Amino acid sequence: MDTHVEPLQKFFRSKRRMPSFSELMKLWGYKTKSAVNYRVNALIEAGVIAKDSLGKLIPVQLEQGTRVLGLVEAGFPSAAEEELLDVMNFDEYLTPNKESTYILKVKGDSMKDAGICEGDMVIVERRSTVKPGQIVVAMIDGEFTMKYLRKRGALFYLEPANDRYKPMFPKNSFRVDAVVTAVVRKY
């Protein structure tokens, strides 16, 4: 069993994703996908991996499967990669969906009560669905702006986070371009 888990771990560590069936064929040196399937089922049975709703593989106890820390005489083993497997870097934290992520520079103070100030960088994602309550970047009657998306009845409109500005109701055109997912400010 370990001879199959190990290549899988290596793959997962270096690529940060699980391999496809055809990649598993290469990884394990199998000639057919059904052989891969057989082994995958065994690993699922053993609780090492699982399949998600789309049938793609996800790790469950991939690392625990062959946790080898060596013999410890006293104290803890050195903080090797073992402990650092469940961490992420800022890239993953701020831009989990890299392909749909964009940045913008903030001008003006219309969102200051939401903690977004002039000069800040906002990180946004282009998505197919947006929900009221989210801060969005939108084109409204020819003006490109960032506001809270609100809904009253069937009517969508934009609301600033600053008492000095009025909500914006679309007259001719309204299109939401992206949803704000983070604000970054360096000092």
Add this chain to the structure above:
Amino acid sequence: MTWGHSASFPRAILHVDGDCFFASVEIATNPHLRGKPVITGKERGIVSACTYDLKARGVKRGMKLHEARAIAPDAIVVPSDYETYSIFSERMYEIVRRYTSAVEEYSIDECFADLTGYRRVNKMSYEQMAQAIKRELQTELGLTFSLGLSATKVLAKIGSKWQKPDGLTVIRLADAPHFLKKKLVDDVWGIGHNTAAYLNSFDIQSAHDFAVKSEEWVRGNTAKPYLELWHELNGRVVLELATKKREGYQSISKTKTFTPPSRDSSFVFSQLSKNIENACIKARRWELAAPEIFFFLKTQDFKYHGFEIKLPHPTNVPHDVLREVTRFFSQVFKKGVAYRATGITLLKLQKAGDVQLDLFGKVQESEGLRLVFNSVDALSERYGKHVVFLGSSFSAMKFGAHLGERGDTPERTRELFKGESFRRRLSIPMLGEV
């Protein structure tokens, strides 16, 4: 239905093509350009890409900008932002890779994907995969793509061109004749005007006319590449996808045009020196070394004057190249002649590292320089390209390549965030101010 074989798609090859990619990326990253006629290529003085409405009005790729402006005075001309185009290109490949690992990165705005066998994994038909890829590309990148799905690369390419922009054309093998009958041979990928004229002389007008010829006829009357095309048109894969990432180069070229043209030998030399530095940076990045080089100067009347030089030993250190170029530069540079471009090509590249020592210690001397340039590369990694450069490149570095309008740089290089520099920016496209 069995999952294994499919009569419509013995293989399922997808071709993805960005619609007027450069111009579309400009619009996707600048909402104020939406719905307007846009041309990219300001810094080159020619049209690199333009929106479809301009194409319809007669603006063509490669046209001089003033010609384009005469046709469309309302067109908005922007400088090319290759950095952002490359980021969009990478994202395109990554989105396609969600559905298959077999992706050929054919060019900055095109890729092929082999979906064969992925129906069960993705729990979708081939057509559904193509639709999903198109939807995700357009939602996440904010521009349109044209896709073709068929049994071979050549047929898939016919599909992606069938309806453009914003199309998805599926050519099942049984329907292929219907498409090929409406397609002229010279519109087929890989068939040029000369070949088309040659085929026309055999009364082959449409791609279908060619596809129904017998194999003996094709073998007897055309060269090997056309036999491959013939197989592909008939739904048999001959051209497999090149899914390996690029592993190196045979040669590396760096050329830069500058305006206005110059008669100043030291200025022209510094332009050449900058190109040499850039070529060497690229060679070092790929761990390659050149045993031979070619350098040229281009005069204002578009004539090239150059020299091919064999180096004492293969190198990727600019000093070694410059030493040789200096010896021949005066033979090429003519007083009183105005030059508009310089260029360098590193030829017959080989792996750096396995170099032979020479008799006169030149290699060892170069070895010391190699250490210096390791540090230069490390500095560039940290602070951005050209943070240190050769004195001989100084006047080329001090001024941009172009004075006047062509000197405009992309907005992204001017709109910076705290912590970014002109040389190094976040690898995330910017949508402007909001």
